[in-house]
Amino acid sequence: MRNPKFCLIxxxxxxxxxxxxxxxxxxxxxxxxxxIGINVILAVSLNLVIGYxxxxxxxxxxxxxxxxxxxxxxTGRYGVLFGESAPATGAIYVLAxxxxxLAAAFAGLLVGSPSLRLRGDYLAIxxxxxxxxIKGVIxxxxxxxxxxGLGGIVQHTNFFWTFFGVALAVYGVLTLVHSTYGxxxxxxxDDEIAAxxxxxxxxxxxxxxxxxxxxxxxxxxGLYAHxxxxxxxxxxxxxxxxxxxxxxxxxxxxxxxxxxLAAALLTILPEVLRMLxxxxxxxxxxxxxxxxxxxxxxxxxxxxMLNRPQGLFGRLRFGAGKP
Amino acid sequence: MPVxxxxxxxxxxxxFFPSLSASVLVSAVMFLxxxxxxxxGEIPVGEFTSLTGGSASFGQSSHKGTALAxxxxxxxxxxxxxxxxLITEDDQSQAGQPxxxxxxxxxxxxxxxxxxxxxxxxxxxxxxxxxxNQIPMITPASTxxxxxxxxxxxxxxCFIDPFQGTVISKFARARGWNRIAILTDAKQDYSVGxxxxxxxxxxxxxxxxxxxxKYSSGDKDFKAQLTSIKAAQPDxxxxxxxxxxxxxxxxxxRLLGIKVPLLGGDGWVGDSLLKVAGKSLDGCFFSxxxxxxxxxxxxxxxxxxxxxxxxxxxxxxSALGYDSAMILADAIRRAGTTEAAPLRDAIAATKDFSxxxxxxxxxxxxxxxxPAVILTIENGGFHFVETVTP
Numbered sequence: 182m183r184n185p186k187f188c189l190i191x192x193x194x195x196x197x198x199x200x201x202x203x204x205x206x207x208x209x210x211x212x213x214x215x216x217i218g219i220n221v222i223l224a225v226s227l228n229l230v231i232g233y234x235x236x237x238x239x240x241x242x243x244x245x246x247x248x249x250x251x252x253x254x255x256t257g258r259y260g261v262l263f264g265e266s267a268p269a270t271g272a273i274y275v276l277a278x279x280x281x282x283l284a285a286a287f288a289g290l291l292v293g294s295p296s297l298r299l300r301g302d303y304l305a306i307x308x309x310x311x312x313x314x315i316k317g318v319i320x321x322x323x324x325x326x327x328x329x330g331l332g333g334i335v336q337h338t339n340f341f342w343t344f345f346g347v348a349l350a351v352y353g354v355l356t357l358v359h360s361t362y363g364x365x366x367x368x369x370x371d372d373e374i375a376a377x378x379x380x381x382x383x384x385x386x387x388x389x390x391x392x393x394x395x396x397x398x399x400x401x402x403g404l405y406a407h408x409x410x411x412x413x414x415x416x417x418x419x420x421x422x423x424x425x426x427x428x429x430x431x432x433x434x435x436x437x438x439x440x441x442l443a444a445a446l447l448t449i450l451p452e453v454l455r456m457l458x459x460x461x462x463x464x465x466x467x468x469x470x471x472x473x474x475x476x477x478x479x480x481x482x483x484x485x486m487l488n489r490p491q492g493l494f495g496r497l498r499f500g501a502g503k504p
Numbered sequence: 505m506p507v508x509x510x511x512x513x514x515x516x517x518x519x520f521f522p523s524l525s526a527s528v529l530v531s532a533v534m535f536l537x538x539x540x541x542x543x544x545g546e547i548p549v550g551e552f553t554s555l556t557g558g559s560a561s562f563g564q565s566s567h568k569g570t571a572l573a574x575x576x577x578x579x580x581x582x583x584x585x586x587x588x589x590l591i592t593e594d595d596q597s598q599a600g601q602p603x604x605x606x607x608x609x610x611x612x613x614x615x616x617x618x619x620x621x622x623x624x625x626x627x628x629x630x631x632x633x634x635x636x637n638q639i640p641m642i643t644p645a646s647t648x649x650x651x652x653x654x655x656x657x658x659x660x661x662c663f664i665d666p667f668q669g670t671v672i673s674k675f676a677r678a679r680g681w682n683r684i685a686i687l688t689d690a691k692q693d694y695s696v697g698x699x700x701x702x703x704x705x706x707x708x709x710x711x712x713x714x715x716x717x718k719y720s721s722g723d724k725d726f727k728a729q730l731t732s733i734k735a736a737q738p739d740x741x742x743x744x745x746x747x748x749x750x751x752x753x754x755x756x757x758r759l760l761g762i763k764v765p766l767l768g769g770d771g772w773v774g775d776s777l778l779k780v781a782g783k784s785l786d787g788c789f790f791s792x793x794x795x796x797x798x799x800x801x802x803x804x805x806x807x808x809x810x811x812x813x814x815x816x817x818x819x820x821x822s823a824l825g826y827d828s829a830m831i832l833a834d835a836i837r838r839a840g841t842t843e844a845a846p847l848r849d850a851i852a853a854t855k856d857f858s859x860x861x862x863x864x865x866x867x868x869x870x871x872x873x874x875p876a877v878i879l880t881i882e883n884g885g886f887h888f889v890e891t892v893t894p
Contacts, residue, residue, distance in 0.1 A: 209608040216604065328693060329648060330625050332632070409603045410632045413625040416599025452604070455593065475556055475596065 243312025248399025285399025433492015557597025669701025
């Protein structure tokens, strides 16, 4: 990545071009592509917190929920504020995505400032508790559909916006951690006491990583809500957070390229296994494996972790510099 | 961050590249042969359900019922001279999955209709996609009123929650009970909805609500509420909660010397109800979708076949899953085609369909208007009492 800005612009143009062909892509594959994009944003942003800053967070789904619910509520209430034409509702959608991300960032600030004085296991528990609180609040909020879920969300998310978000997240995280200022994140991860001794405000760096991570999680939540058109508090539970953590760990903590690949792989894998039963040239017993695909999926995870404990890409990074 | 040695990094990347492209190739090959998987000699019908995960016990029951129905239809020669091919996909009880799966069923398998999901939260995710693609969808057991409001291609064959309140009230009046006390789970929409409908109907029928008490899901001690209810001397107590709390309530009520029967809805059906409550629930009544001890020939036939195939008696979900497939087959037969528009109209026109869960008619809001059964508990088992029509 010798010229990050050039890569960013190239990615955005590419997303726009592919988006032009979205009507000829099979809707099922399209669904998987968008899901990959959303998962990549989630994993890359969590990687900033876990991989680069070394703070273990189990609350990423909670931030995703804040973004999803905020943006869905906003487009539901103010969606036709500027009229019903496509550009007008589209503008509201983009605004809702950004504000949803900011709302999540604010939530990140709220939970981060007091709890990031904790470390390791304690921090994991606090973030877990926080995401459960968010879920609990949503479950009791009538305007958000409470326990019934929030439906009737207009589908705005397309290939372009999703991969624009991906490009933004990857660009944002990479340029940040490879900047002089961003070395602070790595310093906090590598040795907190030494970093403190060097005059780095470790708490500030931790909170910052948390807030930026939460912003992109909120953005991903907004994209998710406007793609699936229905959100339910149970969709943002502890298991969702764990899914994202698995992507980060499998991809290799602190390796953005690896994390992107892991997010894509873990999204595609269950679907590929689902299709085993439809592949005509496979022998009969192999097709029956599809019935137990979740066992197979878990086995693959174990094998991958045993063989590549350092992550898919190991020490390889997108940026040439050694972080 | 200073750049160390770019060439080294890119060399590492290149060494990784073959395995990366290999994995892409493998997935591409996996995807390829699917385009021709569709055969025209069969009618593909999609089913999405939770075979794994949190609500797997419901999902598996309903899937077993649906699969049995399809087997029966095909054994009898299929519909329109073609066999039905049921394509079942598991949503792992996970949000986000139903939308993906339904897109797969529609675009990949070209299904003519979709059956699915017990949990309303999953059905609500799939419904807009079926609606946008104009593919009819029948849910066997999602009771949330919002489900069928999504659009004119979404149907349900179970009754919605409020109906049960009316059923119990009708039953209580028929038994000659005038004074009823209510114990509501304030945390559950289901329980609050049932209470409202019951109260409205019971008062309209000339009964009297003598005491209203509340609890929250997860509570363990109900003695305060029950003492207050005992003082009001009701003829029966309406407890529209879920089985976990209901079993404890029954036990504590008997300990306090309350002898009157308890009444409830389908939330009572659960494995641990009788294990915890023991004999405390003997002589109590609740409404349900289906009773395996209904003596009618239709139900007994179904129970025998189900028992023979799976080795366990069918429950509410399996009966509803069975009926959903049967109603779809019936509609395809009446429409004479599997094209979406006539098929949708045929499903909407379902009238007095005789299913194992009773005579089913779909109303103009695409909800089922059908009877409920009243069950009683005696000697550690559920027994059929009567059928209450709307």
